[in-house]
Amino acid sequence: MWRVRDFQKPNLCPNVTLQESQQLTECRKMMIEVILEPGLDGTGPRPIHLHRGNPTPWSEGCVFRILSDTSESWLANAQTGFGYATSATIWKEAESVILIAMGATYFVNLQVPNVWKYISDTGTSCTISPDGIMVLICTYFDIVAIDHKGNELWKREVAIDGVEILNIENGLIYGNACIDPPDEWQSFTLRLDDGKEVE
Template sequence: MYIPVSPTDHPFLSLYSEGFVIRFYTTDGGSWVANFNLGDTTFHQVFDFPETDLTLVIAGGRGYVMNRNQVKPLSSFGGDLQMALRTPQGEVVAASATAIAILNSKGEQWTSSRLSWDGIKDLSLEGRLLQGYSHDPIDDKDEWVAFTVDLDSKQSNGGSYARYFHAEGSPKKTRRWWPFLA
């Protein structure tokens, strides 16, 4: 029998719902099977942190930070995660449609400010600099805009959202496309 795991204390709508199923092996030699409630994408991946008892399970785009000896998640995040990669330092970098989340082996998580309107692709690492492209559907070009995130300072540069809004959310002054209304 499996144990349903969800981001809240409420189980699935049906106890028999099929989620993302994982078997955990506990430190005392036992095991248990988890059925993770899915997020909103088709992306599934599991990252183990060998220096701790933590595991990151991404089930249908929702991230669950699990201790293999406990049946309840320590935390959960996302819902629309679309890709993830591991850094040489052991962190996991996960991308949603609009932002980046970083999780370390202690279970500490950081999420970037908004980088994209709707879509991130082509993530890569060059040293401690994360590079990628964010979608800009605002103008007629329908283009992908480069961005970077320094994994140490957590500073981001570029991205489609930064074209129109400051980091705190206030709009930037741009040229009006409706000058006849002025």
């Protein structure tokens, strides 16, 4: 079992400065926590079933518990994909979470968990752009950019056996891609706005 925690900026109370609001409990920061559970316990809330297009709600996948101090907790039973990675990335600007369940990658609205989208079955990692406008999902082959609603902005194939983003700076994505053959990592630079390669 692991946990991912994030704290969102506080909402300012009317006529209160940021400094004053940080001292008020009613204007406290919102905590969001994602816990990878060992499985469904059979007694908790009915889980939201996330799937890759072929629903199997009777089958247990990766089970994530999402906790927030502003709403009730809920469970996601995520159908697994064809990868090794399992993770959760809280995207506070979009009030959403990106869940990776052994490769299967899902965009889920934190406030309305029935609003979700399937992205990939070979996801490995997730990076939020510096301005929080988009998320970049790495798979074995591609980088997929999505917007605040989980819609694909662009998709760029860069590898055969793995992609990693090292840095995003000045509108450019710097990363490494595994090319096989010859089974080696090569660097790449892409434009953040459209995913096109920088020559």
